[in-house]
Amino acid sequence: MDTYAELIECEDVLLFANAAITSTGQREFRSTGIEQGLSLDFLHQYIQGNYPDLYAGALALDINDHNAAMIIRNLLRERGVGDGRLIAWRLARMSPPRVYRLFRELRRDGVNNRRTRAIIRDWLAGRRDLAFDAVKYRAGVKAAVRHAHLRVGGELGDFLFAPMRRSRFDIPILEVWRRAHYEKAALYELPYTVAEGFAAWQGIDRGVFLERIAPQLTRLERLRLADSAKASGVDTRADLGAMPLVRLASYALSRPVTERGAEFAEAFRVSAARAAGARAGTWGKVVAVLDDSFSSYGSPVKRRRPLAVALGCHYLLEALAGSYTGLWLSRRSDPLGVRAVGATPLGQRIIDALELRPERLVIVSDGWDNAPPGLAGEVLRVWRRKLDPMGEVSVVHLNPVYDAEQFDVRRLSPMVPTVGIRDAEDLPALVELASFAEGRSGLTGLRAYLADRAARR
Amino acid sequence: MIDFAGLETRPAQTWGAARLVPLVRAEPIRDLRLHAKIYGDEPSLVALPDKTAYTAYIPHAFVASWTDDGTPAAAYGTQLGQPLRHVGVRVRRRLARREVKNRLRFLPLHLALEGFLALHFGGPPVVWEEWSRRAIAQGLSPRAEEAYSGTQVRGLDDALRVFEIYPGQCGLLLYVGDTLASAFVVPHPEDYLALHPTLVRDLYGELIHHYALFYPARDFPAVIDETTVSSLADLRGQAVRQEREWAAFHDSVMAAGLLGSPERVQQVYRLGRFVLARFLPSFERQRENHIGETITDEAGRLAYLKTFRLSEAQCRRGYLLARLAEHDWNVQDTAAALGTDAAALGLRLDRAGFGYLLRQDVLDAYRRAKR
Numbered sequence: 001m002d003t004y005a006e007l008i009e010c011e012d013v014l015l016f017a018n019a020a021i022t023s024t025g026q027r028e029f030r031s032t033g034i035e036q037g038l039s040l041d042f043l044h045q046y047i048q049g050n051y052p053d054l055y056a057g058a059l060a061l062d063i064n065d066h067n068a069a070m071i072i073r074n075l076l077r078e079r080g081v082g083d084g085r086l087i088a089w090r091l092a093r094m095s096p097p098r099v100y101r102l103f104r105e106l107r108r109d110g111v112n113n114r115r116t117r118a119i120i121r122d123w124l125a126g127r128r129d130l131a132f133d134a135v136k137y138r139a140g141v142k143a144a145v146r147h148a149h150l151r152v153g154g155e156l157g158d159f160l161f162a163p164m165r166r167s168r169f170d171i172p173i174l175e176v177w178r179r180a181h182y183e184k185a186a187l188y189e190l191p192y193t194v195a196e197g198f199a200a201w202q203g204i205d206r207g208v209f210l211e212r213i214a215p216q217l218t219r220l221e222r223l224r225l226a227d228s229a230k231a232s233g234v235d236t237r238a239d240l241g242a243m244p245l246v247r248l249a250s251y252a253l254s255r256p257v258t259e260r261g262a263e264f265a266e267a268f269r270v271s272a273a274r275a276a277g278a279r280a281g282t283w284g285k286v287v288a289v290l291d292d293s294f295s296s297y298g299s300p301v302k303r304r305r306p307l308a309v310a311l312g313c314h315y316l317l318e319a320l321a322g323s324y325t326g327l328w329l330s331r332r333s334d335p336l337g338v339r340a341v342g343a344t345p346l347g348q349r350i351i352d353a354l355e356l357r358p359e360r361l362v363i364v365s366d367g368w369d370n371a372p373p374g375l376a377g378e379v380l381r382v383w384r385r386k387l388d389p390m391g392e393v394s395v396v397h398l399n400p401v402y403d404a405e406q407f408d409v410r411r412l413s414p415m416v417p418t419v420g421i422r423d424a425e426d427l428p429a430l431v432e433l434a435s436f437a438e439g440r441s442g443l444t445g446l447r448a449y450l451a452d453r454a455a456r457r
Numbered sequence: 458m459i460d461f462a463g464l465e466t467r468p469a470q471t472w473g474a475a476r477l478v479p480l481v482r483a484e485p486i487r488d489l490r491l492h493a494k495i496y497g498d499e500p501s502l503v504a505l506p507d508k509t510a511y512t513a514y515i516p517h518a519f520v521a522s523w524t525d526d527g528t529p530a531a532a533y534g535t536q537l538g539q540p541l542r543h544v545g546v547r548v549r550r551r552l553a554r555r556e557v558k559n560r561l562r563f564l565p566l567h568l569a570l571e572g573f574l575a576l577h578f579g580g581p582p583v584v585w586e587e588w589s590r591r592a593i594a595q596g597l598s599p600r601a602e603e604a605y606s607g608t609q610v611r612g613l614d615d616a617l618r619v620f621e622i623y624p625g626q627c628g629l630l631l632y633v634g635d636t637l638a639s640a641f642v643v644p645h646p647e648d649y650l651a652l653h654p655t656l657v658r659d660l661y662g663e664l665i666h667h668y669a670l671f672y673p674a675r676d677f678p679a680v681i682d683e684t685t686v687s688s689l690a691d692l693r694g695q696a697v698r699q700e701r702e703w704a705a706f707h708d709s710v711m712a713a714g715l716l717g718s719p720e721r722v723q724q725v726y727r728l729g730r731f732v733l734a735r736f737l738p739s740f741e742r743q744r745e746n747h748i749g750e751t752i753t754d755e756a757g758r759l760a761y762l763k764t765f766r767l768s769e770a771q772c773r774r775g776y777l778l779a780r781l782a783e784h785d786w787n788v789q790d791t792a793a794a795l796g797t798d799a800a801a802l803g804l805r806l807d808r809a810g811f812g813y814l815l816r817q818d819v820l821d822a823y824r825r826a827k828r
Contacts (some may be wrong), residue, residue, distance in 0.1 A: 029619060030619055037644065137756050138540075152761050167558055184639075288775075293621050294622065295619070295621060330624075341622070341624070342478075342621060342622070342623060342624050343467070343468075343470070343621040343622075343623050344621060346631040347679065347696055348693075348696060351689060351692055351693050351696060354689055367772075370468065370470045370621065370676075371467065371468045372468035372677075372679045372699050372700055372703055373468065373469075373470075373471075373676040373677070374676065374678030374679045375679040375696055375699060376683040377679075378678075378679050378680060379681070379692060379696065381683070382681050382683045382692060382695075383692070385683055386683045386686055386687070387686070387687075387688070387689065387692070
């Protein structure tokens with residue numbers, strides 16, 4: 001039997017996991033970026049102060065990069081807390097610009113202990129091509145090398161700290177970079193972000209530049225440039241099926257409804273099938289209630305993020321389930337035609353969903369049930385108490401939005417577990433985590449789960 | 458009486474001190490359309506037909522377009538297909554003015570406010586000895602009232618921003634601290650979408666400004682009695698009942714003060730089968746007093762409504778003026794009707810800001826008598 005303290009601990013940890021999965025410290029529909037940042041900062045301090053080991057262990061969960069960077073920063077500030085290997089593992093999964101930003105923040109904070117230096121050293125040593133990094137993220141590499149007191153000898157050292165000393169480099173990318181100062185043809189071998197600066201400097205026509213740089217573009221750059229490149233007559237279309245679900249959904253939703261054609265539907269299916277993997281078709285009869293109310297627009301900095309998460313979940317659940325029905329709040333039937341408009345009549349839609357007699361009910365919503373307020377919670381309560389006391393239908397609420405005031409994602413009802421979600425791909429793992437939120441498994445189970453996740457990584 | 462027939466009340470959304478109650482039209486009105494015309498930030502001067510002038514901060518005007526034969530009309534902006542650029546014109550003629558055939562420009566809310574300010578504007582019609590020379594010669598001029606712009610009402614901008622507009626929504630009742638601040642109804646959902654942001658540029662009384670600082674509004678959460686539920690159909694029935702009960706409660710309790718508010722209605726303009734009118738309340742004290750303007754069709758069905766909640770001081774001024782006018786501005790008679798004496802009424806007028814209407818020596822005598 002769990003003691004009261006253990007229950008609180010369990011709750012705190014889940015609350016922190018929800019926050020760390022959803023919040024990025026950016027503006028949301030109902031709170032400003034400052035409110036989000038303050039709230040998240042407090043939560044990190046609270047958890048680190050009270051449960052230092054669990055705080056470090058949270059790195060093994062599917063928390064977002066913003067929070068992972070925050071945790072690492074806070075861990076490195078203290079002496080000897082947290083597993084260095086876990087930190088290194090998490091850093092290896094983060095995007096390089098974010099890692100360089102983290103290193104710069106460590107430098108600004110004056111965190112320069114032996115462990116920090118070792119972690120920076122190992123991370124840089126693990127990079128596939130440091131010379132490429134030095135060209136693309138020059139300031140970042142320079143700051144990291146300085147901060148970790150590393151000795152970078154030879155050409156790389158010269159490139160970073162005295163680039164004009166050499167009249168030629170032997171490392172190809174560095175030589176290309178040198179030549180690009182004088183030779184227009186050379187800059188097309190550089191990464192796009194670097195080449196763009198050179199192109200502007202040399203006054204190269206945008207259309208010509210885009211056409212020739214096209215092979216160097218990364219997948220995201222291709223997407224980002226698709227429209228502006230089209231205006232210059234260049235096609236930079238990316239392979240949509242290779243994209244993660246939510247990113248694909250964000251892109252699809254940014255297009256006008258008329259342009260979201262069969263090509264997107266196909267890409268969604270491919271991406272969802274890849275995410276579902278071996279679990280495809282194993283979930284039985286699933287019904288989802290998906291929120292496309294106005295608040296799923298998010299904010300100008302996270303444009304349509306909650307709606308994109310819902311759309312991603314729709315396709316993933318379709319792949320996971322044996323038979324699947326997705327119910328949008330606006331009663332639209334075409335998932336590719338969704339738009340963030342209207343109120344949030346969650347209660348009515350949950351009744352619609354329960355009438356279909358599913359084995360599993362998944363609700364994806366920011367939890368602001370307002371038409372009428374609180375009806376969804378009441379419906380779920382009465383359903384659990386009166387109509388389905390044995391829990392035959394498993395209900396889980398996935399919430400993509402962190403509520404800064406409550407230090408948690410907003411819940412619909414205490415009867416139904418609520419977990420935060422950021423990427424649709426994490427959905428199966430989150431449904432696992434939800435069983436802790438439901439209170440079926442206690443603190444020992446949760447600790448074992450965290451340890452297992454850390455070991456499994 | 459204001460008739461909300463054809464408009465259905467939907468569940469309210471709350472944010473801070475504001476409670477926003479949407480009104481949805483099952484069947485939109487297609488032959489009358491509204492459109493906003495944004496003016497600059499400078500104060501406007503409106504020349505009125507009776508040679509007086511009305512000066513106010515007027516952020517925007519509405520343009521009503523209508524057809525005579527009932528075919529769908531297009532909003533003015535749609536016809537042009539132009540963004541809302543307007544050359545700043547400071548002096549405007551009349552509060553409601555025909556622009557071309559079947560198009561009327563009027564200044565929302567200011568039409569009603571001017572009606573309130575012009576109430577018994579002429580001053581005493583009989584030269585009783587108590588009234589000052591100025592009151593006899595110039596009436597109440599200059600008559601001024603103050604209001605807050607929506608941007609100064611704390612939290613109102615956020616409340617309007619996070620409000621989730623219903624499909625088919627044609628109106629909004631805005632409560633601040635659970636007192637009705639403003640009612641807004643338009644003929645067509647698309648007009649509402651376009652005009653929703655103008656609510657933050659509207660006028661709100663002092664009362665609303667204060668209530669926004671002090672009173673957070675709470676949701677009325679739905680409660681279902683689980684003992685009455687034995688199947689999903691019951692559950693659905695209960696859910697529907699929640700919505701119906703809320704609508705009934707709102708229309709009969711929360712909006713009651715507005716629906717019974719109009720007492721004096723003045724027709725301003727006839728637009729085809731519609732009528733633009735403004736109304737004044739009874740100025741009864743200890744109850745809600747709204748001034749406003751309406752466009753109604755021949756059956757009295759509401760096409761457009763905009764109201765302004767008078768603050769207590771404004772009600773008092775309206776009340777005193779109305780009572781004085783009832784008794785031909787005779788101080789003794791009015792005082793007797795109010796159950797008091799002339800000196801007390803004189804001091805009440807002074808406190809309400811109308812001291813300048815009384816002769817100085819008379820007012821001094823009243824003060825001495827009451828000391």
